[in-house]
Amino acid sequence: MRWSKYFILTQKEAPKEAETISHKLLIRAGLIDKLSAGVYTYLPLGLRVLKKVENIVREEMDKAGAIELLMPSLQPASLWKETARLEKMGKDMIRFIDRHNREMIFGPTHEEVITDIIRRYIKSWKQLPIILYQIQTKFRDEIRPRFAIIRAREFLMKDAYSFDLDEDGLDKSYNLMKETYKKIFKKCGLKFNIKEAESGVIGGKFSEEFVAEGECSELEVGHIFKLGLEYSKSMKAYFVDKDNQEKPVYMGCYGIGVSRIVAAVIEGNYDENGIVWPLSIAPFLVDIIPTNIGDSNIVNISEKVYNQLKMNNISVIIDDREESAGVKFKDADLCGFPLQIIIGRKVKDNKLEVKKRKTGEIVEIAIDKVLEYLISFIELEMKELN
RNA sequence: CGGGGCGUAGCGCAGUCCGGUUAAGCGCGCUUGGUUUGGGACCAAGAGGUCCUCGGUUCAAAUCCGAGCGCCCCGACCA
Structure with a gap:
């Protein structure tokens, strides 16, 4: 690439609204541009980094045997009534009424959609276990977006969902994802700690979060959940087991803030002159x-x-x-x-x-x-x- | 949503308290020409503004008053 023909707009000074180091450097190095609070353009240089992170995530997920698919961002609100999360999520969900007077939402996460797919396609124990994932833009009307892409209202996320026959299977899938996450973050040059966490609106019985090291207090770059039977029961995702009994699938879900990784890596890799990219994700x-x-x-x-x-x-x-x-x-x-x-x-x-x-x-x-x-x-x- | 702050050229700011030749200014960046060429060069000439918006007060508003919008920070929530 020729600098003279490319599109890199560096700045000597950061805008005054930028306070965290990653925010300042993302702007100064010309990686992102703000359109609105929590809504950013990835400029060419920033996009190259984002794509590299995305590919590392994809590569490791594939290696773990997870299968990629792509679900829609646009979803009917009715689906969310089945799990009672329409109320739980509340104003965090971006909603609108379409021209046919149907209530629609922009997906903040995809448990409902994936469970809907599974309940229609997975009928037998022979089809399990399976882990499906996607890398996709998520929409959350955060109470307070902040620190540029660290907490955005529109952001890139890798979300994976595991489906197992029983609790043992879930534990295995969960641990597989946990190990995969360690590999992903290491490859991105990210130092992190794993902490037991609150499950929040995602639900389930147990969850752990991967917290990036750095001055900025904010994600948490990854979060993994043992959902158990919560969604499969409320949405009736059952399979027929060897003993000819209908049973709900055991679910887990696993998120990585792909765009957040970009900021988190900067928080941990910079000096007084600017960013110090790890080789794996350098533009x-x-x-x-x-x-x-x-x-x-x-x-x-x-x-x-x-x-x-x-x-x-x-x-x-x-x-x-x-x-x-x-x-x-x-x-x-x-x-x-x-x-x-x-x-x-x-x-x-x-x-x-x-x-x-x-x-x-x-x-x-x-x-x-x-x-x-x-x-x-x-x-x-x-x-x-x- | 509660608390705090901000809105003047692409970015950083001064001017606002005390309304009027500062009849919109500075630094950086940008354009043109020339001289330079190892850590954000120099000289010269330029371009660039709904002073967030609307309304009010006034002979006169960037400046005072009111409403609205936008943005940032702290808190509760999240990848």
Whole structure:
């Protein structure tokens, strides 16, 4: 990607409404843009991060044997009357009356919809256990949206639902998801603690939450619940067991705030110069900085390195703007690219500099050795996140 | 929803108390030209405003009064 042709709008100063560090940096690095309270656009750079998190989540869920589907955001309120949650959720749900005078809602969560599917498709013990999940935009009219995307009214969530024959099965599914969550958060470079939690409106008997470490007091990035028979009974999701008896399915549900992870990772990975992305979710791994684009030698070498990295599938952006070196350094640090390749005063010795964002360490490398240096560094770092 | 704060150019602010040549200003950013080129360069010339909205007071309102809207922070709730 060429910086000059991309859409990155960095800012020297954060808007005064931003108080938490992730909020300030998300705005300053040009990752998000506010449309309304708790409603944000993911700008191109922010979207790249969001997609990377999403893919890590998807990959690990798939590995655990969960199956992806996509349910609608738009739901008939009638479904929610079956579980009495229309009242319980109250004003947190965004509702409206459609032109046919039907009451509709925008899904804040999907227990009702998934249980409706299960009760119609799952008829036999032979079809269980199963875990289904989706990655989807959720709508909650929060009493108080805050800290930008940490608590938004519209946000991206991965929600999974497990269905088992009995309590033992539920325990197994639950533990599988718990282990999967640990892997996901580790891969995202997130330090976290697991705490027993209140189940709230989701219900069920037992739940634990994954709380990201960081200064910001807010999620909690993940929450897993043993729902038991609560929904299957109220919505009549029964299967026929081996002994020809109709039994309710044992359910669990498992949420991850995908967009919240983006903010949580920043809360735990920044310094005075900006964001320090873990390699796994960085928008670009490498930022190539030609210090002076008026110098054709520098430009040529930069373009060569750029093409070389692209051909080797290393995600790279080249800062080909007509800006001073200082501006490029500041932007590179702010945006948090893990590696900066500085091409400038060392070219006379056939060298360039590789700066590691996390440590600030700068290594001089021969130009024709840079690819292998990067590959081994990236491999090493990625291994640590596994 | 209770408590607190804010709303002036894209961002950060001054001006508001004490109404009037500050007859809308500063820094950053933006445009053009030139000089620069290793940590947010310099010089010059520019563009950019419903002073949140509506109403009221007044000869005169960014400034005073009223209502509304929006945004942020603390609390209860949540991924």
